[in-house]
Amino acid sequence: MNTAVESARKPVTLHRLREMHAKGEKITMLTAYDATFARLVDEAGVDCILVGDSLGMLVQGHTSTVPVTIEEMVYHTRCVVRGNRTAWVIGDLPFGSYQENREQALRSSVALMQAGAQMVKLEGGGWTAETVHFLTERGIPVCAHLGLTPQSVHALGGYRIQGRDQAGADTMRRHAKELTEAGAAMMVLELMPSAVASQVQADNPGLMTIGIGAGGATAGQVLVLHDMLHFTRGKLPRFVRNFAAEGGTADDAVRRYVAAVKDGSFPDESVHSY
Numbered sequence: 566m567n568t569a570v571e572s573a574r575k576p577v578t579l580h581r582l583r584e585m586h587a588k589g590e591k592i593t594m595l596t597a598y599d600a601t602f603a604r605l606v607d608e609a610g611v612d613c614i615l616v617g618d619s620l621g622m623l624v625q626g627h628t629s630t631v632p633v634t635i636e637e638m639v640y641h642t643r644c645v646v647r648g649n650r651t652a653w654v655i656g657d658l659p660f661g662s663y664q665e666n667r668e669q670a671l672r673s674s675v676a677l678m679q680a681g682a683q684m685v686k687l688e689g690g691g692w693t694a695e696t697v698h699f700l701t702e703r704g705i706p707v708c709a710h711l712g713l714t715p716q717s718v719h720a721l722g723g724y725r726i727q728g729r730d731q732a733g734a735d736t737m738r739r740h741a742k743e744l745t746e747a748g749a750a751m752m753v754l755e756l757m758p759s760a761v762a763s764q765v766q767a768d769n770p771g772l773m774t775i776g777i778g779a780g781g782a783t784a785g786q787v788l789v790l791h792d793m794l795h796f797t798r799g800k801l802p803r804f805v806r807n808f809a810a811e812g813g814t815a816d817d818a819v820r821r822y823v824a825a826v827k828d829g830s831f832p833d834e835s836v837h838s839y
C-alpha cells in the first residue's frame with residue numbers, strides 16, 4: 566500500500582467487514598503479537614489482526630497453545646493495539662479462560678476488550694453456542710473457530726484434517742449453523758476439506774468464514790504471520806505459502822499476501838487445499 570492510500574485508510578469496522586463480505590471482497594487476516602508486527606501488517610493493508618494464542622508456540626516456545634493464559638493474551642493484545650491504527654483486532658480466548666461457564670467467558674472477554682480487542686475468538690463446536698449468545702447479547706462481537714481447534718490437540722490426537730468423512734462433515738455443518746444462530750459474526754475454519762468449508766459458507770451466507778487450510782470458498786483467509794514469512798522452523802503444513810520467497814522486505818511479503826487473497830490466487834486449490 567502506498568503512503569497516500571495508507572493515510573487514507575479508515576479504521577476497519579464490523580460494518581465495513583460485512584459490507585466487504587456482501588460485495589464478495591475477500592477479507593484478509595494475519596496474526597500479530599506485538600506492536601512492531603501489528604504496525605507492519607496494518608500498514609500493508611491487512612483487514613484484520615488476530616492476536617492468536619499461537620503466540621504460545623511462536624513467542625513463548627511452548628509445543629502447543631495449551632499453556633497460554635488470559636493475562637498473557639491481555640498483555641499481547643495491549644502491545645498489538647499500540648502498534649495498530651486501522652485493522653480490526655481480534656483477541657483469542659486461551660484454553661481454560663471460557664470453558665468453565667459463560668460468566669467466566671464474559672470476564673475473560675471483558676479483559677481482552679478492555680485491552681483493546683474489538684472481537685474475541687473462541688474454539689469449539691455446539692457446546693460454545695450458549696456462550697456465543699451470552700457474549701453477543703452483551704455487545705461483544707464473537708469469532709467462532711471450527712475444524713482443527715489447536716487447544717484440543719491432545720483430544721484430537723494431533724494436528725489432523727477434520728471433517729473428512731460424511732459424519733464429521735455433517736457435524737461440522739450442524740455446529741456452524743448453531744454458532745451462527747447464536748450470533749457469531751465470523752468463524753475461522755481450520756484444516757478441513759475445501760468442500761466442507763464451502764458448504765458451511767453456503768449454509769450461512771451472512772457469516773464471514775475465514776479459512777486456514779480450508780480452500781478458497783471462504784469469505785476470507787488467515788495465516789500465522791511467522792509461517793507465511795517463513796520465520797517458523799521445521800515442516801510447515803501444505804496450506805502455508807511462503808510469501809517471502811520472492812524477496813524484498815517483510816512489508817512486501819505481507820502486501821503480496823493481501824493482493825493474492827483479494828484476487829483469489831491464494832489459496833491455490835491444487836497446492837494449498839485438501
Ligand code: KIV
Nearest residue numbers: 596617618619753787
Ligand atoms: O492462534 C492462532 O494463530 C489461530 C489461527 C491459527 C487461526 O487461531
